[in-house]
Amino acid sequence: MDLKGIGGIWPASLTPFDRAGTIDDAALHAHVAELAGTNGVRAVVVNGHAGETASLTRAERAHVIGAAKTATGGKAGVVAGIVADDTRGAVALARDAAQAGADALLLFPPALFAQGANARPEMASRFVAEVAQAAGLPIVLFQLSLTSGLGFSHEVLLRLCRENESIIAIKEGSDTPQAYEDNLAALRALDRQVTVLTTNNSWLMASLAYGGDGILSGIGSVASPILAEIFEAMARGDLDAARRANARLRPLCRAFYRAPHLDAHNRMKTALHLLGKLPNPDPRTPLLPIEAEERTAIAQALAGAGLMPGRAAAA
Template sequence: MKLTGVIPACILPMHPDGSIDETAYAAHLEQLVSTPGVRGVTCNGHAAEVSTLSREERRRAVEIAVATVAGRAPVICGIHARDHREAVAYAGDARAAGADALLVLPPDSLAHDADPAAALRHFEHVAGAVPLPLVAFVYPEFTGMQYGAQLLERICTLDAVVAIKEWSLDIRVYERNLGIARSAGHEITMLSSFSTNLLPTLALGADGILSGHGSVVAGLQARLFDAVAAGDLAGAREVYGRLQTLTAVVYRDPMPNMYARMKEQLVMLGAELTPTVRAPLVPVTERERADLRRALSEADLLPAGARS
């Protein structure tokens, strides 16, 4: 499997009581997969508040994603787990539900000074138990869960690994990891998740974009990707400027609450969903809401008559 282009990581709509709104979720997925330039969809990632989901909710989320996308693009399922045993269970559920690939997040133990080799074993166990392509999710250093160069090189020796979701948020680390992907013994694509600096990462040679922000701006991301691929620097700068107007109000402290802001913007854009989030995320403030709406207007995305 060669994963390229824009691959949004979807949000997960919820009813006001916090239960999954399956109708709104399916509509959100349909809107994403119907967007020109979208070449895949990722479910059960950070944008879907995966750490708050039960095993049954994760299974149901990927079932709905597979049914809605209906073979029009690959469905990648995020695997967020405490250890390899839990990861294998979630991966098996995803395969049974019809997922095409797995986005493997670092094991939580890395944040608690575990031996980095545990991350390699994590991948080995998943690859050995579930025959699906794997995407390695690279974290920022401040999380305590970033893979060093040697560890990432070893992960990339696994035949099942077909892509890197690069979220280091450090352009130097990004360049290093791009080199690791390009020098692997088999084809591994580079998917930028550096949402606040997409143009530099694409210009350096990313093969695509895998980002939660794609839940809101997949169309703009696709235009940016296409402009860079065509060598249209002026066009790329114009689209990038619009994206940067949006990232300034979405990617701000407290950073984890970015997904609450994305849901608010989707409501403003006319999506039939509520902005409900689960703890530890919190509803946005009225001041934030005004900033989010202003940014959509400045980026020329806010349609006439959209809800406030």
């Protein structure tokens, strides 16, 4: 599927495991199929942070891509996360993704980039170019938060887009309004289209007010219909409808995105379990299952979002 110029909702999927810690293929198929069949969803992202990719072997990552390709049934694209700390590892994963049928790659910067890669922009240039050449697939470049140290500077981000026509989209998570707005304006001024997908999870609606082509976020694993409501309402200029949908999203954001942040996607698994959509909510170690008190808080957030059966959304 050609994802160039495609916006809308791109949920980052979870990776279900059984009680033994093995990938649960039936649960994975059901999860991805539901996401792909949701109105407004244009692509499903696998093997990202939401999918606990750091806990997956190389073979398991390829397996997840192939399983997702089958589960989408052509209704949505499949985007494979590429998370590696060295270029050779990223190249190998990118080739695996192409062979498994991925439509595009979500390219994460190596962790060592946090130590000052913006001062050596040729590092990022070579990294992106080598991965792109190896896979021959379009790239969604992950712009992480500036506070993490992994976010590209404004200048480096634009350089990468100018140098690599394989970059078709940016997962924009700079996490500051000024940086997001500046990046958005500069990307719009390029001589070719680069899709901007916001992932600023504490202010998704606000970021869309600046502009943007869609949302790529792990919270879409639980709330893609709400994300689609917000995006579509903002696109047609219906601010009241966007606010109503955002009021439903807010309790979920507060429940998922809080300290300790390493549990964010673990909490989303618990949410799907509470909704009867995931047989086993447990992550792979060293992550630990969500405890009873927090499960109650997540259930309350689901009720506030109107997602719990028989429970109305909060006003």
